[in-house]
Amino acid sequence: MSRFNGKVALVTGASGGVGRAIAYGLAAEGAAVGVVGRDTGALRETVSMVERAGGRALPIEADIGVGSDVEHAVAELVTSYGRLDLLAHAAGVFRTGAVTDLPEEQWDLLFTTNVKSCFLLGRHAIPHMRAAGGGAIVNVSSVFAFAAGPGSAGYAASKAAVVALTKMMALDHIADGIRVNCVAPGSMRTPLLENAVAGHDDPEEALAGIGRLHPLGRLIDPTETASLVLYLLSDDARAVVGSCFTIDGGRLAKLGSAT
Incomplete structure (x- = not known):
């Protein structure tokens, strides 16, 4: 199956x-x-993985919180491949702290990287999608947008903003043939989470403990979230507009129960 040919x-x-x-x-x-x-080196690793599988990929170094970087990234892609149809915004940062503890610069970093980036990417990508006759955007939020734990004020607020912005972008651009949705994963085994537990005496046990917070009994694998994102980007989801899908191993369902 090749849902994205061309x-x-x-x-x-x-x-x-x-x-x-x-x-x-x-x-x-x-x-x-x-x-x-x-991370240029890591981007090249991604490109190598794609090319070994017979695909095409272009590495683009950019800070997604900087407007000129985003504009350049979109322009470089369109110059290289001639168009832009799909956008998956998966970059983000995580910082802990209640509002009384979180430094102001960390709050700003969370909102720049997690929220302003959505605005900048949409601002520069949507005109090219419109020119191509339509497209699809998926933003990656978090289950923390709906049910946060203590000490995550800035992160939870930023991810909730991603959900709200996704809905507004969807309504503003559906007439252009551009669908906008988001996903809200539970805890995934990613470099972001691994870095967050790096200071523990036993990081692997810390990761396993986080996994056990989910009724599924484990962390979400990035490929599982990717499968949901690919569905939302594809024509299989052509009637899905302005929605946010949780992929959290039952974590929200558990939080919503009486036991």
């Missing part, structure tokens, strides 16, 4: 984790992919 996609956060899994999945199903990140 399509051109831009994927952020493609240095690893879910962004890399999305880029690989898109390329494996026929898309030419621009992989965006700040």
